[in-house]
Amino acid sequence: xxxxxxxxxxxxxxxxxxxxxxxxxxxxxxxxxxxxxxxxxxxxxxxxxxxxxxxxxxxxxxxxxxxxxxxxxxxxxxxxxxxxxxxxxxxxxxxxxxxxxxxxxxxxxxxxxxxxxxxxxxxxxxxxxxxxxxxxxxxxxxxxxxxxxxxxxxxxxxxxxxxxxxxxxxxxxxxxxxxxxxxxxxxxxxxxxxxxxxxxxxxxxxxxxxxxxxxxxxxxxxxxxxxxxxxxxxxxxxxxxxxxxxxxxxxxxxxxxxxxxxxxxxxxxxxxxxxxxxxxxxxxxxxxxxxxxxxxxxxxxxxxxxxxxxxxxxxxxxxxxxxxxxxxxxxxxxxxxxxxxxxxxxxxxxxx
Numbered sequence: 001x002x003x004x005x006x007x008x009x010x011x012x013x014x015x016x017x018x019x020x021x022x023x024x025x026x027x028x029x030x031x032x033x034x035x036x037x038x039x040x041x042x043x044x045x046x047x048x049x050x051x052x053x054x055x056x057x058x059x060x061x062x063x064x065x066x067x068x069x070x071x072x073x074x075x076x077x078x079x080x081x082x083x084x085x086x087x088x089x090x091x092x093x094x095x096x097x098x099x100x101x102x103x104x105x106x107x108x109x110x111x112x113x114x115x116x117x118x119x120x121x122x123x124x125x126x127x128x129x130x131x132x133x134x135x136x137x138x139x140x141x142x143x144x145x146x147x148x149x150x151x152x153x154x155x156x157x158x159x160x161x162x163x164x165x166x167x168x169x170x171x172x173x174x175x176x177x178x179x180x181x182x183x184x185x186x187x188x189x190x191x192x193x194x195x196x197x198x199x200x201x202x203x204x205x206x207x208x209x210x211x212x213x214x215x216x217x218x219x220x221x222x223x224x225x226x227x228x229x230x231x232x233x234x235x236x237x238x239x240x241x242x243x244x245x246x247x248x249x250x251x252x253x254x255x256x257x258x259x260x261x262x263x264x265x266x267x268x269x270x271x272x273x274x275x276x277x278x279x280x281x282x283x284x285x286x287x288x289x290x291x292x293x294x295x296x297x298x299x300x301x302x303x304x305x306x307x308x309x310x311x312x313x314x315x316x317x318x319x320x321x322x323x324x325x326x327x328x329x330x331x332x333x334x335x336x337x338x339x340x341x342x343x344x345x346x347x348x349x350x351x352x
Contacts, residue, residue: 001029001181001182001183002027002183002184003027003028003029003182003183003184003185004021004026004027004028004184004185004186005018005021005026005027005028005029005184005185005186005187005188005332006028006029006031006179006182006184006186006187006188007028007029007030007031007187007188007190008030008031008032008166008187008188008189008190008191009030009031009032009037009189009190009191009192009194010030010032010037010148010151010152010155010161010190011037011038011039011040011148011190011192012039012042012144012147012148012313012317012318012321013039013190013192013310013311013313013317013321013325014030014032014188014190014310015030015039015147015148015151015152015155016070016321016322016325017188017190017310017321017325017328017329018030018151018155018160019074019151019154019325020325020326020328020329021329021332021333022158022160024329024333026333027160028160029160029161029162029182029184030155030160030161030162031162031163031164031166031179032161032162032163032164033163033164033165033166034163036254036284036286037192037286038192038193038211038286038287038288038289039144039148039192039317040144040145040148040286041211041213041284041285041286042144042211042213042286042288042315042317042318043141043144043213043232043234043242043244043245044141044142044143044144044318045139045140045141045226045232045234045315045318046064046067046083046139046140046141046142046318046319047088047136047139047228048060048064048113048136048138048139048319049104049110049113049114049136052093052096052097052100053100054090054097054100054101054104054110054114056109056110056113057316057319058295059323060113060319061109062323063319063320063322063323064138064319066322066323066326067083067318067319067320067321067322067323068083068085069322070322071083071142071147071322074147074150078150078154080146080150081143082142082143082146082147083140083141083142083143084140084141084142084143085138085139085140086139086140086141086224086225086226086234086235087115087135087136087137087139087225087226088135088136088139088225088226088227088228089124089133089134089135089136089225089226089227089228090133090134090135090136090228090229091127091129091131091132091133091227091228091229091271092129092131092132092133092134093131093229093230094131095131097131098117098119098131098132101114101117101134102117105117112137112138113136113137113138114134114135114136114137115134115135115136115137116134116135117132117133117134117135118132118133118134118135119131119132120132125222126222126272126273126274127223127227127271127272128270128271128272128273129271135225136228139226140226141226141234141318142318144318166179168198168199171187173304173306173307177306185306186306186307186308186332187306187307187308188308188309188310189201189307189308189309189310189311190309190310190311191311192287192289192311193206193208193252193286193287193288193289195289195297195309195311195312196208196289198309200301200304200307201297201301201307201309201311201342203345203349203350203351204291204297204309204312204342204345204349205291205292205293205345205349206289206290206291206292206297206312207249207290207291207292208249208252208287208288208289208290209247209248209249209287209288209290209314210246210247210248210249210251210252210253210254210285210286210287210288211244211245211246211247211248211285211286211287211288211315212244212245212246212248212256212257212260212261212263212264212283212284212285213242213243213244213245213264213283213284213285214242214243214244214261214264214265214280214282214283215236215240215241215242215243215280215281215282215283215284216240216241216242216243216275216278216279216280216281217239217240217241217278217279217281218239218241218274218275218277218278218279219239220274221235221238221239221241221274221275221278223235223241223272223275227271227272229267229271230267231243231244231245231264231267231268232244232245233268233271233272233275240281241275241278243264243267243268243275244264245315246260246263246264248260252287253285253287254285254286254287255285256283256284256285257285260283260285261280261283288314288315289311289312289313289314290312290314290315291312291314293344294314295312295340296310296311296312296313296320296324296339296340297309297310297311297312297340297342298310298311298312298324298328298338298339298340298341298342299338299341299342299343300338300342302343302346302350302352303352309342310324310325310328323339324339324340327339
């Protein structure tokens with residue numbers, strides 16, 4: 001079978017890149033092992049301003065409009081909403097954060113993302129916020145599982161999806177690029193953290209991090225906004241909430257742990273005690289494909305130039321991937337510049 005692109009991995013990166021290429025009339029095949037990946041566990045939170053100093057995400061002024069438009073177009077195609085826009089309340093942890101927020105409010109380029117600042121400690125029902133909070137705008141979350149499920153159905157219906165585990169030894173590079181019966185012009189690896197074991201791309205400086213998330217049911221909670229207090233709470237509906245996420249660089253496995261659960265419950269107890277007494281209906285863990293310089297890994301192998309990678313989006317994939325998918329497709333089809341190219345690491349990390 002001759003195709004244009006063989007994409008390894010049907011997480012959010014592989015799915016959105018495949019969607020982009022298919023809509024540009026490319027012949028694509030996606031190979032996925034069918035197991036739970038980091039995209040399926042991730043909360044899909046989109047928050048343009050983060051950190052103790054309230055810093056805008058790099059390139060957010062074009063990443064966010066592109067993401068919103070892209071998810072709206074997907075919603076129109078599949079007759080189902082995927083991106084839920086919802087205000088976020090950032091609870092201050094100390095006076096330094098309050099000072100940093102005041103400074104950002106004076107900057108015009110932060111105005112679209114920051115709303116009113118409230119110093120009153122008791123202004124939120126049942127929520128402990130002794131230093132007050134600030135409302136953040138243009139925030140929300142992606143229903144990642146729902147989106148990936150609809151895209152998988154689309155790929156299957158269009159004969160461009162196979163469930164299989166990839167053995168790297170089955171990939172033939174010379175004289176013709178080939179995997180089993182498929183002969184692609186290019187193979188693009190979108191494997192998430194598993195790329196750290198990929199024989200062609202394991203030299204890239206990943207900084208993997210395990211994250212655990214709880215889904216909690218509570219029959220009488222009144223929480224309507226997303227909360228961010230170091231960890232976060234996302235209200236999915238009137239009674240169901242996602243709580244996360246831990247950050248562990250040492251125990252790199254996909255197993256949920258008692259330590260992770262206790263950590264998240266304790267953080268809830270200090271901020272929003274009623275929810276900490278809810279019923280835990282799901283406890284998930286996976287590994288984020290974070291990178292050393294906090295930027296994605298996109299581009300072609302230095303010597304095997306028909307092998308490419310599209311990876312390393314960490315916790316910001318929901319925000320970044322629509323724009324990066326479009327730009328990488330432009331690079332593949334129109335010879336445009338590759339965004340966040342891996343050649344920045346050739347000199348320091350690649351050894352032939």
